[in-house]
Amino acid sequence: MASSSASLAFFAISMVLLSSVALATDFVVGDDKGWTLDFNYTVWAQDKVFRVGDNLLFNYDSSKHNVVKVSQTEFHDCSSTAANDVFSSGKDGITLKSEGRKWYICGKGNHCSNHQMKLVINVESAAPAPAPTSSAPSLVASLSAGALIVAGAAILA
Numbered sequence: 001m002a003s004s005s006a007s008l009a010f011f012a013i014s015m016v017l018l019s020s021v022a023l024a025t026d027f028v029v030g031d032d033k034g035w036t037l038d039f040n041y042t043v044w045a046q047d048k049v050f051r052v053g054d055n056l057l058f059n060y061d062s063s064k065h066n067v068v069k070v071s072q073t074e075f076h077d078c079s080s081t082a083a084n085d086v087f088s089s090g091k092d093g094i095t096l097k098s099e100g101r102k103w104y105i106c107g108k109g110n111h112c113s114n115h116q117m118k119l120v121i122n123v124e125s126a127a128p129a130p131a132p133t134s135s136a137p138s139l140v141a142s143l144s145a146g147a148l149i150v151a152g153a154a155i156l157a
Ligand SMILES: *[C@@H]1O[C@H](CO)[C@@H](O)[C@H](O)[C@H]1NC(C)=O
Pocket: 040, 042, 043, 116
């Protein structure tokens, strides 16, 4: 009896955790073309909804390009300073951590100014779900769900 209700709880909580993980979307910037010259990233972004928790994946040749997170003004001017975050692995995953507009450019050569190597997106709040509105309760819920799974697995073993 105790064992079957524990396994039911185990299953239900696992599904909740799996579905919350599945809500985050990975966006491959530029799709098959990746992060490169003369690709219109405004067009790429315009039909997409970016949400907090989603990831941008920049794929590119690290000997030719990089990714610099910039301000709106820097985006407009295609400029950056040492204070900007620079990504240069050629396979950079950037998690969207907050709402609002985010600007990225390539900092190499004149790729931004002459080759449209710039991306601006608007990040919306996390996916609407029967989930809490702030991240603190959801962390607590995840932790307690994790503890229940461990307990459920122990009972089943
Ligand atoms: C990208 O495409 C949009 C929509 O067609 C256009 O308005 C914009 O000027 C293009 N950007 C460049 C740099 O060509």
